[in-house]
Amino acid sequence: MVSLDVSQTAANSELTQTNRILVVEDEDLIRDMIVIALEEEGYEVISASDGRAALNILQNPKLLSNELPLDLIVLDLMLPQVNGLDICRLLRYEGDTVPILILSAKASETDRVLGLEVGADDYLTKPFSVRELVARCRALLRRQRYSSLPQTPIQQFRDINLYPQECRVTVRGQEVNLSPKEFRLLELFMSYPRRVWSREQLIERVWGPDFLGDTKTVDVHIRWLREKLERDPSQPEYLITVRGSATASAKAAPRSPTLAIAPWQY
Numbered sequence: 001m002v003s004l005d006v007s008q009t010a011a012n013s014e015l016t017q018t019n020r021i022l023v024v025e026d027e028d029l030i031r032d033m034i035v036i037a038l039e040e041e042g043y044e045v046i047s048a049s050d051g052r053a054a055l056n057i058l059q060n061p062k063l064l065s066n067e068l069p070l071d072l073i074v075l076d077l078m079l080p081q082v083n084g085l086d087i088c089r090l091l092r093y094e095g096d097t098v099p100i101l102i103l104s105a106k107a108s109e110t111d112r113v114l115g116l117e118v119g120a121d122d123y124l125t126k127p128f129s130v131r132e133l134v135a136r137c138r139a140l141l142r143r144q145r146y147s148s149l150p151q152t153p154i155q156q157f158r159d160i161n162l163y164p165q166e167c168r169v170t171v172r173g174q175e176v177n178l179s180p181k182e183f184r185l186l187e188l189f190m191s192y193p194r195r196v197w198s199r200e201q202l203i204e205r206v207w208g209p210d211f212l213g214d215t216k217t218v219d220v221h222i223r224w225l226r227e228k229l230e231r232d233p234s235q236p237e238y239l240i241t242v243r244g245s246a247t248a249s250a251k252a253a254p255r256s257p258t259l260a261i262a263p264w265q266y
């Protein structure tokens with residue numbers, strides 16, 4: 001067992017407002033590893049070792065202390081009795097919007113798309129690093145916390161479709177797999193077409209006010225997003241970099257030195 005520094009755990013719980021996470025995993029070693037790592041982050045963790053036990057917890061909130069809702073589910077796909085995809089599908093069918101991070105031994109694109117299509121928010125393939133899992137959980141919880149955009153069934157811009165409820169994006173009819181941060185950035189851009197954003201504004205809206213990193217992080221994510229959305233990332237059509245003030249017009253803007261990032265060119 002790992003011993004916890006009590007003072008540090010207390011500080012972490014305050015930071016995370018003691019988010020409550022359900023971990024569903026049938027392999028004992030992996031489940032214990034995840035539970036310990038998340039508890040060390042200060043989260044309250046409940047675990048289940050098969051699909052039926054997970055559904056029992058989800059459908060009987062009285063089994064949870066204080067009957068508070070769950071903030072996140074870490075869900076293995078291959079489970080005894082009821083599999084992860086069916087659990088995911090059932091929750092979304094019932095209108096439950098709790099963020100779901102799927103774990104799977106399957107790495108193929110089909111499984112990845114399937115997982116996201118049934119309403120999962122993110123996907124991690126085994127073997128994974130515990131640090132990455134914790135980082136992704138934190139990102140999903142933070143996205144939930146700072147999500148203040150109106151939720152509409154679908155957002156469209158030219159040939160990009162974004163499905164906020166399903167965390168899914170298609171470009172020119174093809175499914176694209178975005179990380180939670182890339183998705184959130186795109187959702188923000190699509191909610192305010194033609195608006196020019198500064199890096200600081202994007203950090204504030206997407207990473208949250210307590211982000212400690214560098215504004216170069218924004219450039220890196222914009223580059224990844226361009227690689228996934230644009231026909232030619234070196235000649236972007238959607239994500240246009242605007243030189244000068246935040247009021248500069250996207251159309252007139254040259255593509256080089258960047259002071260602000262504008263979403264859409266008209």
Ligand code: CA
Pocket residue numbers: 025026027076077078079
């Ligand atoms: Ca399994």
